[in-house]
Amino acid sequence: MNIAIISGSARPERQSHQVALEVQERLSKLGLSNWLWDIKTAAFPLLDYTFEEHPNPGDSLKTVKANLDQTDAFIIVSPEHNGSYPGALKNAMDYFYKPYVHKVFGIVAVSNGVLGGINAVKNLQHYVIKVNGLLSPEYLITPEVQNLFKEGKINDEKYAHRMDVFLDHFLKLAGALPAGK
Incomplete structure (x- = not known):
């Protein structure tokens, strides 16, 4: 199983990226x-053509498309911007459609506030x-x-435990872990 972790913020000083890196580290430790x-x-330009219709997709789009074609499941790590997710995340994901169909998605939201995104x-x-992904009913708010x-490492054991539970449930749904484990 190959899992894409989507770090969904393009802002400088983004704090959600450290959450994405932590998710990636935990998946790697599990041997996934x-x-x-x-x-x-990735720095995609504003969407004009989807990848499938693009007359001349750049190298960045081609690289991501090749990776998406090898992806079995997704974890989106997104901050909350103005009551939703970032426009840059939607812009990037909208370039593609077919790679998402019938794949499991887990969602991790990040916020500086108490509602956690x-x-x-x-x-x-x-x-x-909408993109015909299979939504994990469990999500993780941050x-x-x-x-x-x-210093880039979780220092809150309760949150670390919640992340482990989220990943366990996501991986079972995605088929990376046996259901009885």
Whole structure:
């Protein structure tokens, strides 16, 4: 199984990216193949053509498409921006459609506030359904992210436990772990 972790913020000083890196590290420790689709470094232009219709897709689009074709499941790590998920995340994901169909999606939302990005979760759930992805009913909210990490590592055991539970449920649904484990 190959899992894409989508780091959904293109902003400088983004705190959600450290959450995406933590997810990736935990998947790697479990011996699971994964890759990080960093929306910021991919730096896609504003959508004019989808990948399938694009007359001349650039190298960045081609690289992501090749990775998506090898992806079995997705974990989106997104901050909440103005009551939803970032426009840069939607712009990047909208370039593609077929690679998402019938693949399991898990959602991790991140916020500096106490609600942990729950509005981003709600809107991403709608998006995943629209692209015919299979939505994991479990999600992970990350409230007050500025207090959960120190030097890039989780320093809050309760949040670390919640992340482990989320990943366990996601991996069972995606088929990476046996259901009885």
